[in-house]
Amino acid sequence: MKIILVYPGITSLGFNSLGIGAEGSWINHGLCSISACAKLKGYEVKLVDLRKISGWKEFKKIIRKENPHVVGVTMVSVDYDPAIKSLSCVKEVSKNIITVVGGPHPSIMPEECAKNDNIDYVVKGEGEISFLELLDSIENNVFPKEKIILGKPAELDNLPFSDRDLFEVEEQPWWLTDKKPFVTIIAGRGCIYNCSFCQPAERMIFGRRVRRRSVKNVIEELKLLRDKYKFKSFMFHDDCLIENPTWVEEFLIKYKEEGFNQEFICQGRADIICKRPDLISKMKQAGLVGIIIGFESGNQRVLDFLHKRTTVEQNLMAAEICHNLGIKIQGNYMLGIPTETKEEMMDTINMMKKIKPEVQGCSFYTPSPGSELFNYCIEKNLLDIKSHNDYRRDPYRRNKIKGIDYNFLLKISDEINNQGLSRTKILLNKIIYYVVRKNKFTLWIIKKFFKIKLIRELGHLIVRKSSS
Numbered sequence: 138m139k140i141i142l143v144y145p146g147i148t149s150l151g152f153n154s155l156g157i158g159a160e161g162s163w164i165n166h167g168l169c170s171i172s173a174c175a176k177l178k179g180y181e182v183k184l185v186d187l188r189k190i191s192g193w194k195e196f197k198k199i200i201r202k203e204n205p206h207v208v209g210v211t212m213v214s215v216d217y218d219p220a221i222k223s224l225s226c227v228k229e230v231s232k233n234i235i236t237v238v239g240g241p242h243p244s245i246m247p248e249e250c251a252k253n254d255n256i257d258y259v260v261k262g263e264g265e266i267s268f269l270e271l272l273d274s275i276e277n278n279v280f281p282k283e284k285i286i287l288g289k290p291a292e293l294d295n296l297p298f299s300d301r302d303l304f305e306v307e308e309q310p311w312w313l314t315d316k317k318p319f320v321t322i323i324a325g326r327g328c329i330y331n332c333s334f335c336q337p338a339e340r341m342i343f344g345r346r347v348r349r350r351s352v353k354n355v356i357e358e359l360k361l362l363r364d365k366y367k368f369k370s371f372m373f374h375d376d377c378l379i380e381n382p383t384w385v386e387e388f389l390i391k392y393k394e395e396g397f398n399q400e401f402i403c404q405g406r407a408d409i410i411c412k413r414p415d416l417i418s419k420m421k422q423a424g425l426v427g428i429i430i431g432f433e434s435g436n437q438r439v440l441d442f443l444h445k446r447t448t449v450e451q452n453l454m455a456a457e458i459c460h461n462l463g464i465k466i467q468g469n470y471m472l473g474i475p476t477e478t479k480e481e482m483m484d485t486i487n488m489m490k491k492i493k494p495e496v497q498g499c500s501f502y503t504p505s506p507g508s509e510l511f512n513y514c515i516e517k518n519l520l521d522i523k524s525h526n527d528y529r530r531d532p533y534r535r536n537k538i539k540g541i542d543y544n545f546l547l548k549i550s551d552e553i554n555n556q557g558l559s560r561t562k563i564l565l566n567k568i569i570y571y572v573v574r575k576n577k578f579t580l581w582i583i584k585k586f587f588k589i590k591l592i593r594e595l596g597h598l599i600v601r602k603s604s605s
């Protein structure tokens with residue numbers, strides 16, 4: 138039986154964007170994992186990466202040529218529109234192809250997906266076991282009556298490693314390292330924290346119990362990646378790798394024992410860094426070069442409103458610890474949070490000026506389906522999002538939250554985003570936003586003729602100015 142998986146992540150960069158910066162080159166571990174399981178069971182699996190093709194005409198041509206039995210589409214809320222379009226194209230080619238959706242958005246909003254006639258099945262939650270069971274029954278001509286299928290949580294160490302060959306792309310280094318080859322890895326599922334801008338989305342996907350692979354299992358995958366890709370740097374995709382210091386300490390010992398000295402990056406929290414500077418120092422000795430920290434706000438009332446459970450003092454101290462250890466920081470923070478005043482926003486700007494992260498992760502708060510704060514915005518009638526497309530992080534989309542002065546946000550964020558940039562780079566930034574990203578033809582010329590240099594720069598500048 139032939140299965141086509143679809144990666145629809147073109148909301149920002151569009152078709153023909155494979156290889157452009159991080160966004161054009163990241164792989165999707167959810168698809169890689171279900172692909173590895175399906176291949177292990179003997180199914181033929183191929184990927185259609187929308188970033189690789191020229192448009193819907195080509196998409197339909199591929200589906201027609203491949204003539205799969207099943208098409209499986211992943212989606213986060215931002216990619217809902219291209220994901221749904223791909224499903225209608227599949228059904229236009231043949232109504233007999235069984236379509237299945239899974240991933241964060243279908244896990245959070247299964248009913249919305251189930252209403253769509255072009256979708257036959259919605260997998261809510263983890264896909265490895267349930268998607269395989271569904272494929273087996275389809276192969277035996279048994280079609281489950283229920284459209285929404287509950288995913289069963291997998292025993293992580295029993296899963297095959299991600300099928301990275303599915304994606305025909307070389308992952309590009311995240312901004313905190315430039316060492317190539319670069320790979321990404323994920324050591325666990327879920328997050329123990331309750332930040333209102335994120336949770337309970339992850340519990341809806343992965344269940345209440347946060348799980349982590351054994352150190353042995355992660356090291357085995359890294360050994361394989363070392364043999365196969367000779368990677369020089371890697372990134373842990375986990376929401377907060379350091380939430381389990383015991384695991385990290387065991388990992389560091391084994392990492393060194395197995396002869397690894399490659400650079401790595403992970404996400405962390407200010408409070409843990411302050412509590413365990415010794416751990417961060419050990420991580421640095423093993424290869425940690427950069428850490429992504431969600432500082433979120435420089436105002437304590439706002440931090441408490443977000444249920445972040447950190448303090449402004451911890452934010453400043455954590456940054457100092459990292460700077461002193463020579464670890465680069467990507468400082469993520471948000472502006473335009475519901476209830477936030479202009480003075481409170483300025484507290485954040487002033488905090489970020491003190492923190493001086495190597496990479497500015499400035500976001501204009503975007504309500505994300507599945508989060509407590511999203512529900513709050515609905516309850517209070519604050520949501521100004523008009524279509525799924527508006528969940529994208531394009532800062533020129535200003536209809537996120539009602540009553541926010543987005544011109545003010547742009548002005549104050551520019552103050553730090555442009556800090557340290559030459560006039561030419563600031564100008565380039567403006568050109569990219571006002572012309573290039575609005576004009577597909579210019580983007581095409583850049584992709585075609587300046588592939589390596591400008592595109593890396595383009596990716597970099599996008600991140601420095603993007604909002605969530």
Ligand code: B12
Binds near residue numbers: 212213215244336
């Ligand atoms: C790493 C990561 C990123 C990376 C890379 C993303 C990528 N494409 O690989 C970066 C930092 C760039 C990123 C960006 C964004 N991210 Co992000 N990210 C994550 C994170 C931390 C891990 C993703 C991961 O690899 N998970 C592990 C895999 C195994 O899980 P999975 O993908 O969910 O797949 C499983 C199931 O969902 C299911 N499944 C998935 N696909 C399919 C398909 C089928 C057919 C089936 C049957 C099953 C199935 O089976 C899989 C295996 O069990 C998650 C949180 C988390 N812990 O998962 C957030 C998360 C996915 N991100 C999120 C968001 C909001 C974003 C952004 C929109 C942020 C922004 N505004 O810029 C962008 C969107 C970019 C994009 N188009 O993908 C949200 C999505 C919520 C939502 N409502 O959709 C999450 C859930 C975090 C959160 N709780 O808010 N992200």
